[in-house]
Amino acid sequence: MLILIRTLFAVIYLTLINANSIRFNNTGIQNLVVILQGVGHPPSNGTLLTAGNYSEIIVLNEWEGSFYTYPEECLNTACDYPVTKVSVAFERYMFGSFYDFLLVDLNQGFNVPASIKSLTRTDCDIGCDADLLAICPEEDQIKNEEGELVTCKTSVGNFQEFKKLCPEARVDGGDLDLSVCASMSYEITFG
Numbered sequence: 001m002l003i004l005i006r007t008l009f010a011v012i013y014l015t016l017i018n019a020n021s022i023r024f025n026n027t028g029i030q031n032l033v034v035i036l037q038g039v040g041h042p043p044s045n046g047t048l049l050t051a052g053n054y055s056e057i058i059v060l061n062e063w064e065g066s067f068y069t070y071p072e073e074c075l076n077t078a079c080d081y082p083v084t085k086v087s088v089a090f091e092r093y094m095f096g097s098f099y100d101f102l103l104v105d106l107n108q109g110f111n112v113p114a115s116i117k118s119l120t121r122t123d124c125d126i127g128c129d130a131d132l133l134a135i136c137p138e139e140d141q142i143k144n145e146e147g148e149l150v151t152c153k154t155s156v157g158n159f160q161e162f163k164k165l166c167p168e169a170r171v172d173g174g175d176l177d178l179s180v181c182a183s184m185s186y187e188i189t190f191g
């Protein structure tokens with residue numbers, strides 16, 4: 001009941017201020033540094049999201065931005081290798097109405113599974129749940145100082161395999177794999 005009331009207030013509040021919410025949830029077993037890059041949010045060094053924890057931001061209409069993560073070791077030392085990215089663009093006008101565009105982007109590389117879903121509808125989910133590190137060819141592997149595999153670069157040698165295992169994700173820059181939705185609250189899951 002309490003959750004219902006809280007949800008109701010959240011919906012009323014968001015409607016009144018004309019805003020959208022994005023929750024990001026670390027469902028993996030390792031702590032992650034979440035980086036948010038978007039309008040009104042210049043790229044930051046990231047915030048730590050411990051395993052099993054989540055965080056939420058409120059953004060205005062027409063906001064557009066991307067989220068990606070690095071391992072905890074990247075909190076104080078900048079890491080800039082290619083990783084899994086999730087992007088959201090709210091309220092784009094198309095065919096007489098407004099839609100949100102959701103994208104799971106492996107165009108540059110993959111480090112953790114990621115997905116995005118609407119919290120109010122069930123027909124907008126898009127994601128890549130497979131562990132593509134497990135099939136990463138030697139030449140595309142990027143390792144940290146401890147020699148652990150931290151990311152897999154997307155390359156001509158592996159993009160077809162990536163696409164097969166994660167058909168909903170954008171892998172080849174030329175394709176149009178995205179989800180078109182209309183919702184005011186989304187949850188991005190990493191890990």
Ligand SMILES: *[C@@H]1O[C@H](CO)[C@@H](O)[C@H](O)[C@H]1NC(C)=O
Nearest residue numbers: 023025026027052054187189
């Ligand atoms: C985070 O994700 C997990 C797994 O999908 C889910 O069980 C949990 O309810 C989510 N937590 C929140 C606060 O969304």
Ligand SMILES: *[C@@H]1O[C@H](CO)[C@@H](O)[C@H](O)[C@H]1NC(C)=O
Nearest residue numbers: 048049050051052053054055
């Ligand atoms: C979630 O993150 C908050 C803020 O960093 C922290 O206080 C809390 O202990 C964390 N909870 C879990 C279950 O890790």
Ligand SMILES: *[C@@H]1O[C@H](CO)[C@@H](O)[C@H](O)[C@H]1NC(C)=O
Nearest residue numbers: 044045046075076077078079
């Ligand atoms: C980001 O991290 C670098 C070190 O990697 C540091 O020099 C810089 O001040 C940090 N920026 C912010 C906004 O914390």
